[in-house]
Amino acid sequence: MQDSDEIQRIRDATDIFLRLRDNPEDPKLLRERELFLARGEEERLAYHKMLQVWSVTGTAKRAKRPGVASLALAGAVLVAGYVTFQANRHILIADVYTQYDTQALHLDSGDYLALDARSAFVDKSDADERHVHLLQGAAFFDVETESRPFVVTAGDVRVQVTGTAFEVTGDENSGMVSVAEGAVNVVIENASWQLRRGDRLVWSDDVGARLTKFDASQTASWRNDVLISDDMTFAQIVDVLDRRMPGQLIVTDATLSDTKIVGSFDLSDPQQSLDLVVELMGAKVISMPYVVSVIAKR
Template identity: 35%
Template sequence: MKPALALPHPLDTDDREQQALDWFTRLRAGDLGSAERQAFERWRQDPDNARTLAEVEMLWQQLERPPRRAQRSERRSAPRSWTGWAVVAGVLLISGLVVLQLPWLQRLSSDVSTDSGERRQIQLADGSKLLLDGASAVDVDLRGAVRKVRLVQGQVFLEVIHDGRPFVVEVGDAQVQVLGTRFAVSRGRDQDQVVLLKGRVEVSSDGDKRQLVAGQRLRISDKGLGTVENVDAERLLAWRTGQLSVSDVPRLP
């Protein structure tokens, strides 16, 4: 019998996601010593560490569900080793590119992305421009009769050039139909939103539609499209120049 593969200790890396993945494989193996168990409990006390581990566990459950019955007999007959769990860890990372649950994997698999604190501007082949905020990602497809940009995460500001073809931005289950305009789309944990700086857009989702003109915002949640609001679009889009704009903040005595 081959000896088990000695994996590096989870705390030997500063990468939070890698630490979570390493701890996950060790916990699944079920042979943590008392000292390592204590180290894990200390690591999990950090809320960000606990959240990242929960994301890894959720991703694994989604990946494990479909083949679980087919592999049950094989699992009973084949004892697991560190080598086996190392393979599982690799499959988990690769499959994550398809399932797109972890934010860092989402950015890795997108056409254009930015890291935290980074802003990036690109010009598309049709002349339109995209400005991505930090920790943002988009997929772009200009090949068909309809130009499409899908916002995977974060937020993006767009300056769309008219070339005779419709331009659509997909965010969650909603679509933003553009007619030569400047606007921003953002994704959030609980809701998405569209802020229009210039021009006109139409947002649709599940048969419901809203039209926006310059200086308006629309929030999108699991309940559907919200009410169109009049806002200070320039202030809300101050992130484009690295500024933070606030208002209605009470003065300190």
């Protein structure tokens, strides 16, 4: 997907810049930078943006050589800016969007929808089908049975039901479907899954899709300001906390992102919950308040 490619280019540019900063004459690193820049205009632009952000963030510290944390934060500012741009673009076209609180409502069709913090959707229903397009965030649906099918889309994912209760989280690059009652059919490109109560399908551009079991009573626990994780990764937990906090939370290490965590977290105090899960992982947070916080290994 274009969004994840753009973010990955910025991360690659930051990584190369960090290593060259400490070893500016290393021929292997210089060759690596040449190959990265030779990939195309997008890579050259990402590296140029990295240099621009570094020139700004380094200005106040000219008397002291900046550390890796400062440079990592500079790269994260680029990622956060791109993510913020995407979120603002979604707000412009959304029928309903939320800030840091959840919202419950009924669609024109009469179906119930609960929207998590920093989430947005467009209602595309017509005479043939009830259709909600989730632009970002998470939503819980309690769907009435009627002749028109009920469809939820998020990126390339399509979820179809006639009457059931379920949660969908997602954007263009990743997401999750969890079924509380009834059954849903999930289609991702050329593959499909039939999910029933207690089934959860998680997908991402990076690792594909996987089907797991969970306690159906915990579906969309964020409606009660609680995040209950029995099979969620650190990155998924951070995503939920991120929706309740200003700025952007970015995890820089894949081994942190993919680690499974079991626990319960208070969403009414997301900062305290973030501190707890970061401590649990033995990680650290490099923060530019209200702009971006980078979570990395200690």
